[in-house]
Amino acid sequence: MGESPWERLATLREKIPNVLFQMLFRGAxxxxxxNYPDNVIREFIKESAQAGIDVFRIFDSLNWIQGMEVALDEVLRQGKVAEACICYTGDILDESREKYNLKYxxxxxxxxxxRGAHMLAIKDMSSLLKPLAAHKLITALKNELSIPVHLHTHDTSGNGGATLMMAAMAGVDxxxxxxxxxxxxxxxxSLNSLVAALENSERDTGLPLEGxxxxxxxxxxVRPVYKQFESDLKTGTTEIYYYEMPGGQYSNFKSQVESFGLGHRFQEVKSMYKxxxxxxxxxxxVTPSSxxxxxxxxxxxxxxLTPENVCEKGKAMDFPDSVVSYFEGMIGQPQGGFxxxxxxxxxKDKKAITCRPGELLPDEDFQAIKKYLDEKFDMDASGQQIMSYCMYPKVYEDYRTKLKKEGSLRRMGSDVFFHGINLEETCGVKIEEGKEMIIKMLExxxxxxxxxxxxxxxxxxxxxxxTILDKTANTKASKESIxxxxxxxxxxxxxxxxxxxxxxxxxxxxxxxxxQPVAVIEAMKMESNILAKxxxxxxxxxxxxxxxxxxxQLVVKIREEKGE
Known part of the structure; x- marks a missing residue:
């Protein structure tokens, strides 16, 4: 979007001074x-706390507590609210699925x-927590814990409202x-529906429906402006109980599949997901394990490939980087092992680790990063900017390059930013507080x-x-053969x-x-090596x-070396 999340946070904090701000933090x-080095995790939390985050919802994508411990410790050190999180999967009502039962x-x-958590969150990212299961889980947690319990779910199945109601009846905080x-x-x-349903009950929220x-x-x-980012779902679907796919991933998975030219096999890919x-x-x-x-x-x-032939056919294949990283143990250790x-x-020849990856990763040199950014972009990099680079080096460099070339567009209306304007159409573009340009497209x-x-x-x-380059124009350049x-x-x-x-x-x-890898190619956050045959x-x-x-598409051509 070409904008800094730190600037957005500062603006929101200024406009909303008296409400707690929460962020989701993926542990290591x-x-x-x-996985990032421990000093990056600690410094990022420190910068976020100073920037206005009050509550840190910390989770690990595999529910591996070791993956959360550094983040949890640093949040406590910063004096902020540490909301430790458990990701929900499976079905505690199904006694045949023993891996993720109530005891777990x-x-x-x-x-x-x-370990010091101030609150506990249940993160039902795939909308798998059924209403009766919610009542059973929350009841058990309230009986065993002295800290507040927070429930997060989605409504993909259509049962989300009922799940929240049953949790409310069980005493969720x-x-x-x-x-x-x-x-x-x-x-x-829906918040509005929940508030209405609880009116005049012992769990009445006190929130005004009119407001x-x-x-x-x-x-x-506002929502129609972002229509291009919507999922194709029109109604709730119980197929989510079968695929167990997180709501956020469900929203963009089809686009990812289509980017690989597999849109016509989307149903097959979903079945393969399970x-x-x-x-x-x-x-x-849940991200990044999902x-x-x-x-x-x-x-x-x-x-x-199939589950039956992958071990045979996969011997000569280079798997996606995320899959390699997972099996290396660089995301953490799954329940029950690999x-x-x-x-x-x-x-193949790589060796897996069994310890916390942060124990092996060398600390980032923040001063070296600052020097690099200062020299390349003629800036005086702040701690926030250094953290942005640590998280996403290429994304951040692209952002700085675009910022220098085009200036900041963060105050531009989303409708103009995403869709532009038509001939004879007029729009207002705010460039800073109190200064707005009136722009009309003429020709x-x-x-x-x-x-x-x-x-x-x-x-x-x-x-x-x-003068601009129209990438959609049917020109000589666009007709060149690939x-x-x-x-x-x-x-x-x-x-x-x-x-x-x-x-x-x-x-x-x-x-x-x-x-041997000759290049790295990336599509929808999935990186893969291109190998010489x-x-x-x-x-x-x-x-x-x-x-x-x-x-x-042809990347490189190799010539065989003939012997003397």
């Missing part, structure tokens, strides 16, 4: 998708309380809900053969024009997935061996870092 993964959750909760116009399906249950409806009406007008979960030993699925399941499901369908046969196939001239077109507009009454690797020629290496080349690992003239010398490279590729 912080707000990223991998209660024992985890008691251990988190013993806090629940998450959304204004009615933003509620339902992969979002949370809630007024706020909901505001968001009802099979992959069982292959992995039935794991807790990403592992999703990435592997796509990889399996894309390569025509399936050893699959772990061996995925890791968009035809594109030239390079796809560039001149756009004429009026800004505060003055005529201006700019080179595709010959699948029968092992000397031609093509992209294994459609995506963006994030890193070239070889140069022309380099010697490579069979199976045979040994030889890199004859020619056909792509650059940052290029968008289609599946099997």
């Amino acid at each position: 993964n912080a707000v990223g998708y991998k 959750y209660v024992e985890l909760a008691k251990e988190l309380e013993r 806090v629940v998450d809900a959304a204004f009615s116009s933003m509620a339902g399906l992969t979002s949370q249950p 809630l409806d007024e706020i909901s009406a505001y968001w009802e007008a 099979k992959v979960n069982l292959m992995l030993g039935d794991i807790v699925k 990403k592992v399941v999703g990435d592997l499901a796509i990889f399996m369908v894309q390569n025509d 399936p050893e046969d699959l772990q061996k196939i995925v890791l 968009a001239k035809p594109a030239n053969e390079n796809g560039e077109r001149e756009v004429v507009f009026q800004i505060n009454g003055s005529i201006r024009s700019v 080179l595709v690797a010959d699948p029968d020629n092992d000397l031609e290496v093509g992209a294994n997935i459609p995506g963006t080349i994030t890193k070239l690992l070889v140069s022309e003239g380099d010697e490579v061996t069979a199976g 045979v040994g030889g010398v890199i004859d020619k490279i056909f792509v650059k870092e940052g290029n968008q590729l289609i599946a099997n």
Whole structure:
């Protein structure tokens, strides 16, 4: 979105001084998708606390307490509210599923309380907690704990409201809900409906329905602007109990599958998601572990793999980075351990760890990062900016580059930011507090053969024009043929997935061996190595870092070295 979350937080904190702010913190993964060194975890919490976060909801994607301990300790050290979190999966009403039974959750909760948690959260990210199960779980937790219990669920199944009601009857202290116009399906249950249902009862919230409806009406007008990010769900679906896919992932999984050219096999990929979960030993699925399941499901369908043949066919395959990282133990240790046969196939010659990854990762050198950012972007990097770089180096560098080129667009209305304006349409764009530009689109001239077109507009009454590259223009440049690797020629290496080349690992003239990575390609947060099929010398490279590729687009060509 081209904006700093730190700036957004500062603005919200200024406008809303008397309400507690909470953030979700993925334990050793912080707000990223991998494990970070302990000093990054601690420094990020320190910066977030100073910036205005009051409550830290800390979880581990595998419910592995060791993955939460550094974050929990630092939140307590900063004097903020530590809300330790347990991710809910399975079904405690199903006695045949013994792995995640009531005893499992209660024992985890008691251990988190013993470690100093101020509150306990139950994170039902996949909307799997059925109403009667909620009553059973909350009752048990309230009987065993002395700290407040907070329930978070989604409404994907359509049972979310009933789940919150049953939790309320069992004595839950806090629940998450959304204004009615933003509620339902992969979002949370409706706050307005819950408040109305509890009126004149012993659990009456005291919140005024008239005020809630007024706020909901505001968001009802805003929501259509973000229509492109909606899931395709129109009604609640009980298939969520079968797939056990988190609501957030369910919302964007179809887009991810389509980006791999597998949209027509979406149902097959969803079915594979469940099979992959069982292959992995039935794991807790929430970011980043849910990403592992999703990435592997796509990889399996894309390569025509099955649970029965993956260990045989997978011997010569390079699995997605997220899957390799999982089996290395870099996300944590799952309940019941790793399936050893699959772990061996995925890791090949790599060795797995059994300790907390943060114990092995060297500390980040914050001063070196500051020096790098200061010199590259001519800035005086703050602690917040250093933390942004630590979380997402490439994303942050792209943000700084775009900021320098285009300026800050954070005050631009979302409708204009996402959809632009049409001919003769006028819009107001706020550039800073108290300063707004009135812009009217006058003309968009035809594109030239390079796809560039001149756009004429009026800004505060003055005529201006700019030349832009229209990526949708049907031009000579856009018609240039894309080179595709010959699948029968092992000397031609093509992209294994459609995506963006994030890193070239070889140069022309380099010697490579069979199976050696030559480039890294990324699509929808899933990174994969592109491998040489045979040994030889890199004859020619056909792509650059940052290029968008289609599946099997030619990346490099290898020539075999002939002996003397």
